[in-house]
Amino acid sequence: MPELPEVETLRRGLAEHLVGRRIVTVELRLPKLVAEGRLEELEGATVTGVRRRAKHLLIDTDRATLLVHLKLAGQIALRRADGASLAVGGHPVPRFDAPLPHRSTHLILGLDDGSRLYLTDIRHFARVWVLPAADAEARLAALGLGPEPLDPAFTPRVLAEALAGRRRPLKPTLLDQTRVAGLGNIYVDEALWRARLAPTLSAGDLDTERVERLHAAIRAVLHHAVTEGVAQVLDGRAAPGTSFPAVHGREGQPCPRCGEPVRKARIGGRGTYTCPSCQPVEHT
Numbered sequence: 001m002p003e004l005p006e007v008e009t010l011r012r013g014l015a016e017h018l019v020g021r022r023i024v025t026v027e028l029r030l031p032k033l034v035a036e037g038r039l040e041e042l043e044g045a046t047v048t049g050v051r052r053r054a055k056h057l058l059i060d061t062d063r064a065t066l067l068v069h070l071k072l073a074g075q076i077a078l079r080r081a082d083g084a085s086l087a088v089g090g091h092p093v094p095r096f097d098a099p100l101p102h103r104s105t106h107l108i109l110g111l112d113d114g115s116r117l118y119l120t121d122i123r124h125f126a127r128v129w130v131l132p133a134a135d136a137e138a139r140l141a142a143l144g145l146g147p148e149p150l151d152p153a154f155t156p157r158v159l160a161e162a163l164a165g166r167r168r169p170l171k172p173t174l175l176d177q178t179r180v181a182g183l184g185n186i187y188v189d190e191a192l193w194r195a196r197l198a199p200t201l202s203a204g205d206l207d208t209e210r211v212e213r214l215h216a217a218i219r220a221v222l223h224h225a226v227t228e229g230v231a232q233v234l235d236g237r238a239a240p241g242t243s244f245p246a247v248h249g250r251e252g253q254p255c256p257r258c259g260e261p262v263r264k265a266r267i268g269g270r271g272t273y274t275c276p277s278c279q280p281v282e283h284t
Contacts, residue, residue, distance in 0.1 A: 002070045002090045004149070004182030005225030007052050010076055010089025014059070015050040017078055017086040018117070022046045023061070025110035030124065033106045037130025042066065042109070054145050054181035058136060065136040067129040074119065074126030081114030092234055093122055145181040149218050150226070154180075156208075156215040163203040163211065170206070171199035172268030183218070186231050189248040189273050191217040193255075198279045199267050236271060247273045 002010075023046075026039045045061035052058070057076070059066040070076070075090035077100060088096045094104075100118045101108060107119040107128065119126065131139060146162055147154045162179045163170075173179055174188045183191075192199050195217035197210060206214065224244065225231060231248065232239035238249035246256050251264040255275035265272050 001055070001072050001184055002074065003055060003184030003187055004052075005187065005222055005230045006089050007055050007057055007070070007182075008150070008226050009230060010087065011050050011052045011057060013087025013089065014057075014076070014078060014117075017115070018047050018050055018059070018111075020047065021115070022112040023109050024112050025108075027108040027110070028106070029101075029108075030106035032124070033119070033121075033126060033128055035127040035129050037064070039107070039128075039130055041130055053140050054143075054148070054177055055184070056140065060133065064130050065133050067131060067136050067139065068119070069127050071121070071123070071125035071127065073123040074121040077118045077120070079116055079118070081116075086115060091122070092232075094120065144178045146177060146179045148181055149183065150222055154215075154219075156212045159215045159218075160206075160208070160211045163206060166203035168203055169199060169267060170197060170201045170203045171270070171272060173203035175268065175270070180218075182222075185270050185272075186233055186245055186248045187218075187221050187225065190221045190231070190245050193247045193273075193275060193279060194221060196278050198281045199272050199274060200281055247275060249273065 022044065023042050026043050028034065028039055041064050042061060045063040047059060047061050049060040051060065055069065057068040070090045073091040073093065077088040078086040079100065080086055094102050102120045104122045105118050105120040109117040129139065147158050163173060166173045171188055171192065174183050191214065195213045197214060231245040232242050233245065233249045236249055238245055247262045250262045250273060252261050255262055255278060258275060258277045260275050260277035262273055263276055
């Protein structure tokens, strides 16, 4: 599933090229893609902004807000009239440079400069809502999303409050979007490895020093992904020849910090990658 870095990277690319453009055509190929509202309302609308909240993308126009959740395998690509890529993000299948529209392209927005925005999803789980701006905000508020980990207001104290009293293991707690917004399987594994914390630790048992370590690791991992490039993982395996992610998708490969083979286990129903030496279960 596209996580915070993938959606944020996409948001930045779209904001650079989409704001100020007028939507002139709307082509919907998969009716169930629309969870609420009418896409026809966007015809003739001008894009005024592109935002993100957790893993949700919001494309604001002077008529309505297009709220997008890419779910498990959604991808958005913005291409010029000549086919050159302006922005792309989300799931890496189809390839980011593949011809579009794809057989699983479900929505095409034509813009006034001839460019097109494509929403493709090979799994058909992605959903969009066309809502008045106030309703979009209310919809997000109703989800009870936790703090944004890249926001300056996300401090070690805020993280400690999100973990306080939680008896669940640390990893599923961090995946809970009401605790911390936007984190997903890949980047939680990376943050826990960086912080030298076992994913099975009880979330509510972390002392101040470990909370501060985890906070710094979350911020560092997400900042790296957004500025240097998101984690390259396909079919559960990290791309060969890359150094990021460090442990996720690298079962059996040497830990880049100590050389111990990376192990894979299932925690909270999710494939979880750790270094048994750097992240011992008995770590205190």
